[in-house]
Amino acid sequence: MIINHPLLGPCDAQEFTYKGDARLIDRPDGMAEGSGPAFYDYAYLRDNPAGEHRELWFHEQGDRSWLVVTRNTVTHDIISVELARDVARSMGRSR
Amino acid sequence: MRYSGFRVLKEALTGHRGWTPAWREPAPQPHYDIVIVGGGGHGLATAYYLAKEFRQHRIAVIEKGWIGGGNVGRNTTIIRSNYLLDGNEPFYEFSLKLWEGLEQDFNYNAMVSQRGILNLIHTDAQRDAFTRRGNAMILNGADAELLSAEQVRREYPFLNFDDARFPIKGGLAQRRGGTVRHDAVAWGYARGADSRGVDILQNCEVTGFRIEHGKCLGVETSRGFIGAGKVGVAVAGSSSRVMAKAGMRLPIESHVLQAFVSEGLKPVLPGVITFGAGHFYCSQSDKGGLVFGGDIDGYNSYAQRGNLPVIEDVAEGGMALFPGLGRVRLLRVWGGIMDMSMDGSPIIDRTHVDGLYFNGGWCYGGFKATPASGWCFAHLLATGTPHPTATAYRFDRFERGYMIDEKGMGAQPNLH
Numbered sequence: 309m310i311i312n313h314p315l316l317g318p319c320d321a322q323e324f325t326y327k328g329d330a331r332l333i334d335r336p337d338g339m340a341e342g343s344g345p346a347f348y349d350y351a352y353l354r355d356n357p358a359g360e361h362r363e364l365w366f367h368e369q370g371d372r373s374w375l376v377v378t379r380n381t382v383t384h385d386i387i388s389v390e391l392a393r394d395v396a397r398s399m400g401r402s403r
Numbered sequence: 404m405r406y407s408g409f410r411v412l413k414e415a416l417t418g419h420r421g422w423t424p425a426w427r428e429p430a431p432q433p434h435y436d437i438v439i440v441g442g443g444g445h446g447l448a449t450a451y452y453l454a455k456e457f458r459q460h461r462i463a464v465i466e467k468g469w470i471g472g473g474n475v476g477r478n479t480t481i482i483r484s485n486y487l488l489d490g491n492e493p494f495y496e497f498s499l500k501l502w503e504g505l506e507q508d509f510n511y512n513a514m515v516s517q518r519g520i521l522n523l524i525h526t527d528a529q530r531d532a533f534t535r536r537g538n539a540m541i542l543n544g545a546d547a548e549l550l551s552a553e554q555v556r557r558e559y560p561f562l563n564f565d566d567a568r569f570p571i572k573g574g575l576a577q578r579r580g581g582t583v584r585h586d587a588v589a590w591g592y593a594r595g596a597d598s599r600g601v602d603i604l605q606n607c608e609v610t611g612f613r614i615e616h617g618k619c620l621g622v623e624t625s626r627g628f629i630g631a632g633k634v635g636v637a638v639a640g641s642s643s644r645v646m647a648k649a650g651m652r653l654p655i656e657s658h659v660l661q662a663f664v665s666e667g668l669k670p671v672l673p674g675v676i677t678f679g680a681g682h683f684y685c686s687q688s689d690k691g692g693l694v695f696g697g698d699i700d701g702y703n704s705y706a707q708r709g710n711l712p713v714i715e716d717v718a719e720g721g722m723a724l725f726p727g728l729g730r731v732r733l734l735r736v737w738g739g740i741m742d743m744s745m746d747g748s749p750i751i752d753r754t755h756v757d758g759l760y761f762n763g764g765w766c767y768g769g770f771k772a773t774p775a776s777g778w779c780f781a782h783l784l785a786t787g788t789p790h791p792t793a794t795a796y797r798f799d800r801f802e803r804g805y806m807i808d809e810k811g812m813g814a815q816p817n818l819h
Binding site for chain 2: 309320321322326327328329345348349351352353354355356357358361363379381382383384
């Protein structure tokens, strides 16, 4: 698979380490009331879809950026690639 | 029809006209006591033991494609019970004991061959870990034997003992481990279940569950609604897709694992060898092909095919261990979809829906578990209580903090 890095252009997927579902960006607040069930859901449960999947890839052998790759899990086609930083900021997660 | 040497002789003399199909092709009935979703090894074994051991009646196995077309026909056929943790080892040893009596039990030649499995040791730390594992196995009634480098050399003289990165310093052997003809496992269980009245419904895809007031009343399928007193789901790589139809999210990711077979060779490899440090394991089939594999590709996939970098990595591992393989040609490569759980161990449990039961999360270790998985799932379906060897395989172990994490990798399925 070739991942079209937003800054570096096309890179072999072998340069990356796979983390999983991009929902892992959205970490619950551990200080909040009743955060136990929320963390169980966050750490252990997955949608695991057959089809389009937004997922985190880490460019470990490259510029060490985190990417959000939208990929089809049935065909392995990559549909879009974004910087995880931009995705997190658009969700209001970063200052 | 009972299979025997006498029967083969009789058929040989009468032109082989007396053989009948090994199972029927019945039409779906409107209602069954128990419906098993998934006609793979685990589903068929469940139906077989439900009928034979737990005296249940009116059972159906529903399969989207054809039986034995999924992971039971895609694995590398190895059986073993060399686990460490208390939640796992009694279960896998129960499974290995069932393998030992399986062919007589279901009257089918599954070619169970206890040729032994050997895990190679390369470092002092690995020797410590394997010594501990061997002791845990022996404490649970399994067999284990720690071998020195010299003992390994006597049995496998052709391995690369002096590799600069991973010199072979010994091994942990389980003599009762080995290989089984995987397709015959599906066929044997299917025939055994069918002959006890189980309806095997092929080309019948589950499209949904009918759930009313928290109780599962049956399954919607591509061949119409089928009512059921209880529904058991054993669909391996498709677990998340199927259980999503019942409104569940699972602690599972689906990943692709590739496997390989070489051209046929004369007997070169007496047992199963695993080279964990180099991500390579290998055995030789009775046809002569070297059957081998390595790691999962590492990304979510439902594609039943992988990518080239892993093929290269596995081939490199093979060459590092077994340099004599260099000129052997690869015959086939294929992929299967693994239901990788969050701690690397399976789930056999009821769900929050009354009458709906789940069996899955087998990661890439489901084949060896087939008999015990079927038996324990049948036990749960028939009696409502978990089998004594499967009490740890609960859904809520993640939330309660009772993980069965053999590798200690945490909630990162592609590392188990």
